Amino acid sequence: MMTALVVWMKRGLLLVLLLILLVFMVSFATSNTSEVHLQLLGWDLMSIKTASLAVMSFIAGGVVGIIVSVVSISRLQLKNSSLMRKLARRDKELQKLRSSSLKGLTDA
Structure with a gap:
């Protein structure tokens, strides 16, 4: 309930700010002819x-x-996906090492 109220308050504040900006823009346009x-x-x-x-x-x-911004965000997303693939490979290798070391302990 409270989050819905906060969302509506943010929207109302944004609307008021946009209306104030519109008034300033119209005033600027009419005074600079x-x-x-x-x-x-x-x-x-x-x-x-x-x-x-x-x-x-x-x-x-x-x-x-x-x-x-779009170019920067695209570069960051590519870097993030590359790092996620690298992390997945490392996790897979770590899991493989853990399972192989456990096999060595149970064989003895």
Whole structure:
């Protein structure tokens, strides 16, 4: 019963935080309507609103962060599976050694 209450409290807190973030984002977008002219190596690219530029940079940062995390997690999972196979081989060898040493004691 208590865990269900905690889960609902976490969800409610997350919803409140997301709503506060949404209010800040709307406020930022409405207060930054000026346009910025972008240039790259002397080429004129485009004009874009400041708020749009900021939102696009945050989205790009989030995507890059997710990609880096996925690569890191994949490497760790591969390393974990390799270590699990090595542990299974060692356990099998240890069990084999224990059974062979017990056979030697019962034969005497």
